[in-house]
Amino acid sequence: MDGAKTALTGKAGKLRNGLAEEPKPAAGRTFSLQKWTFVPGILFFILWEAFSRINESVKLFNPNFLPAPTALLQEAWELARTGIIAESILSSTIRILLGFVIGSAAALALGVIMSKYKSVEFWFSPVLNLVGPIPALALLPLFIIWFGIGEFPKVLLIAWTTFIPVLVYTLDGFKSVPSTLIRSAMSLGASERQIFARVMLPSALPNFLVGAQVSLGLSFSALIVSEMMGAKSGLGYIIVDARNYFKISNMFIAIILIGLEYSLFSYLLKLVERKVMAWRKGGIRDAVEK
Amino acid sequence: MKLEVRSVGKGFGERTILKNVDLTVRDREFICILGHSGCGKSTLLNMIAGYLLPDTGTIAVDGEAIRGPSKARGMVFQEHALFPWMTVLDNVSFGPEVQKMPKAKAKETAMEFLKLVGLETYASHYPAELSGGMKQRVGIARALASKPDILLMDEPFGALDVLTREMMRMELQKICSQLKPTILFVTHSISEAVYLADRVVVMKHGAIADIFEVGIKHPRTPSSPGFGDMMSRIERVLMDEEHSEIAEAKVGT
Numbered sequence: 001m002d003g004a005k006t007a008l009t010g011k012a013g014k015l016r017n018g019l020a021e022e023p024k025p026a027a028g029r030t031f032s033l034q035k036w037t038f039v040p041g042i043l044f045f046i047l048w049e050a051f052s053r054i055n056e057s058v059k060l061f062n063p064n065f066l067p068a069p070t071a072l073l074q075e076a077w078e079l080a081r082t083g084i085i086a087e088s089i090l091s092s093t094i095r096i097l098l099g100f101v102i103g104s105a106a107a108l109a110l111g112v113i114m115s116k117y118k119s120v121e122f123w124f125s126p127v128l129n130l131v132g133p134i135p136a137l138a139l140l141p142l143f144i145i146w147f148g149i150g151e152f153p154k155v156l157l158i159a160w161t162t163f164i165p166v167l168v169y170t171l172d173g174f175k176s177v178p179s180t181l182i183r184s185a186m187s188l189g190a191s192e193r194q195i196f197a198r199v200m201l202p203s204a205l206p207n208f209l210v211g212a213q214v215s216l217g218l219s220f221s222a223l224i225v226s227e228m229m230g231a232k233s234g235l236g237y238i239i240v241d242a243r244n245y246f247k248i249s250n251m252f253i254a255i256i257l258i259g260l261e262y263s264l265f266s267y268l269l270k271l272v273e274r275k276v277m278a279w280r281k282g283g284i285r286d287a288v289e290k
Numbered sequence: 291m292k293l294e295v296r297s298v299g300k301g302f303g304e305r306t307i308l309k310n311v312d313l314t315v316r317d318r319e320f321i322c323i324l325g326h327s328g329c330g331k332s333t334l335l336n337m338i339a340g341y342l343l344p345d346t347g348t349i350a351v352d353g354e355a356i357r358g359p360s361k362a363r364g365m366v367f368q369e370h371a372l373f374p375w376m377t378v379l380d381n382v383s384f385g386p387e388v389q390k391m392p393k394a395k396a397k398e399t400a401m402e403f404l405k406l407v408g409l410e411t412y413a414s415h416y417p418a419e420l421s422g423g424m425k426q427r428v429g430i431a432r433a434l435a436s437k438p439d440i441l442l443m444d445e446p447f448g449a450l451d452v453l454t455r456e457m458m459r460m461e462l463q464k465i466c467s468q469l470k471p472t473i474l475f476v477t478h479s480i481s482e483a484v485y486l487a488d489r490v491v492v493m494k495h496g497a498i499a500d501i502f503e504v505g506i507k508h509p510r511t512p513s514s515p516g517f518g519d520m521m522s523r524i525e526r527v528l529m530d531e532e533h534s535e536i537a538e539a540k541v542g543t
Contacts (some may be wrong), residue, residue: 180371183341188385188436189361198384202375279375279416 045069067249072256075249084238089257091233095151096223096265099158103219104212107163111170111204116196128167136161136218137225149230154223161222166211173207174200206280209273216269220262235261291317291352291439291472293338298347300333307333308496311347315440320466320473322487324480324524330496331476335444338474339365351439361389364438368445370425372417378428379404379413385436403431406465423454427461434465440472447482459485463509480528484520485510492527500527 052068055061067075079085114121136157143153177200185195227236235254242250293315300308308330315321323331336342338349340359349356351363364385372381383400387393404410407427417425426446433441447455459482466473466486477483483490490502502524506516 178371180367180369181373183339183359184365184367184371184373184432185384185388186341186359187339187361187363187365187438187442188388188432190384190388194388198388199373202373205375277375279418 064248067252072249072252076253079250079253085253085257088233088235088238088254089261092223092227092235092261095154095227095234096158096219096261099155099223100162100212100216100219102155103159103162103215104166104208106159107166107211108170108208111167111174111208112196112201114171115174115200128164132164132168136222140222140226140229144230154226154231157226158219158222161218162212162215165215165218166208169207169211169214170204173204176207177203206273206277209269209276213266213269213273216265217262220258220265224258293440293472293474294348294350294353295334295338296348296350298334298337298344298349300330300337300342300345306496308344311496311498313491313498315472315474318470318472320475320486320488321491322475322477322483322489323491323493324477324483324528325493326528327478329493331493332444334493335442335474335476338440339363339442361385361436362439364433364436364441366426366429366433366441366443366446368448370417370422370429372425372428372432374417377414377416378409378420381417381428382432382435385432389436400431400435403435404428406434406468407431407461421454422450423458426450426458430462430465434469434471438471440474443473443475445476445478448477455479455482460509462486467508480521480524481512484517484524485512490520490524492524494528500524 048066049068049070052063052066052071055066056063056068076085110124114124139160140153140157143157147153147156181199181203182195185199190198223234224236224239227234228240231237235258238254239251242248242254293313295311295313298308298311299306311330311334313321323334325331333342337344338356340356340363356363372378373384376384379397379400382403383393383396386396386399391399401410401413404413407430409424409427409431412420412424417428420428429446430443447458450458463486475483475486484504484506487504490504492499492502502520504520506514506520510517512518
């Protein structure tokens with residue numbers, strides 16, 4: 001039991017060290033770098049374009065393997081006119097939203113119950129430690145056999161990938177509520193329920209959000225893979241479909257769209273985090289003025 | 291209100307922290323518990339607060355044994371323990387609110403106590419934006435706002451710099467002269483104890499070594515008649531052992 005517990009929290013700790021730190025744009029001495037964050041991205045595409053164009057004449061390898069961005073834009077426009085892109089984005093978005101929200105909500109609920117009732121933790125924690133580390137993608141074929149190729153197994157897979165990290169972080173958050181905060185609340189006359197709602201929950205909220213941020217990446221891979229296996233729509237489906245017909249440009253379009261959609265979701269989550277955690281100060285930006 | 295500690299003992303595992311402690315705190319009395327770190331003074335305070343339970347003996351308020359934390363005994367912590375996600379005003383109104391006071395009335399009460407500690411202009415700030423001394427003042431206002439019978443303070447100024455500490459002493463003294471609360475104040479500063487207390491309880495190795503009635507008229511300064519004398523009398527009790535023994539006690543903590 002003890003071993004199981006440390007395994008759960010240990011995992012959280014390791015994950016957090018790697019991922020919780022937000023890259024802070026460093027401000028230059030003479031001019032602010034912040035205004036120029038788009039430059040590396042633009043440069044990347046320019047280099048890509050140049051390389052592809054050169055490759056078309058030099059033929060280092062088959063030019064079809066790496067189409068130029070401008071060519072991709074043109075293809076994307078063609079594809080968008082058929083309505084496939086809009087349809088794919090819509091169905092992918094619905095799946096990820098459903099799965100992500102269901103997974104997070106379930107993790108939060110179980111986290112609350114597990115931290116409230118010792119016996120629930122006793123029974124669940126070892127089992128979760130057992131099944132938690134299994135890559136969700138390994139479960140997909142099984143899910144398909146069990147639940148068919150409809151929307152349900154896909155949403156379930158995404159929910160499951162979201163569920164485990166969020167639960168681990170949330171539990172860790174509940175466990176690391178400073179005892180002096182609980183003591184103060186008790187001495188101020190708060191009931192157990194009030195302590196839970198007004199001290200434990202807000203105190204664990206930052207951890208929950210970090211868990212959500214971590215699992216967002218994982219749930220995106222679950223989304224794409226589940227769309228690559230037995231789906232008729234979605235960004236992952238475009239990739240498989242393009243492979244079958246050897247339309248490499250379509251693959252690139254889908255890949256870029258996946259990246260864009262992930263960035264959008266990640267940004268939205270960051271916005272929520274910033275709003276919820278307005279009270280928090282710290283980080284390098286508050287440490288020194290430059 | 292009368293707090294009675296009767297032959298209380300407490301140990302953690304093999305180590306005995308407190309043995310046979312007897313103490314009576316009268317209504318509206320300011321008592322300082324003074325001692326080296328590790329002498330058990332914080333443990334005693336935590337037991338009075340109800341966070342820990344005595345192994346032997348009883349602690350009772352007005353004849354009723356303490357069974358757990360209660361709003362009747364407010365606590366101010368050394369590390370302030372403010373809720374970082376609440377504004378200063380919400381922190382102070384937390385007590386009245388959880389005690390079912392209507393929200394508007396609770397905020398009003400909180401504002402009164404913020405005025406008392408001189409922080410009404412910081413009501414909408416978050417604790418992270420305040421200095422150490424200000425946080426501690428909010429901590430005091432928060433504890434007072436739920437109208438405790440006795441205020442327990444666990445080295446509240448221990449983490450502050452010397453100048454702020456001096457200011458906080460005066461501030462606390464001012465508040466006391468206005469509200470006349472009952473206070474149990476843990477410290478390891480002799481001058482702080484003599485400056486504030488009606489009675490100074492000196493603790494050593496888990497037992498009460500001596501109790502001093504200070505009896506100097508407020509407001510006190512280090513040059514008040516009897517102040518230096520009282521300090522050296524207390525110091526003699528605190529330090530009367532061989533230095534090696536004190537060193538040993540410190541190693542033990």
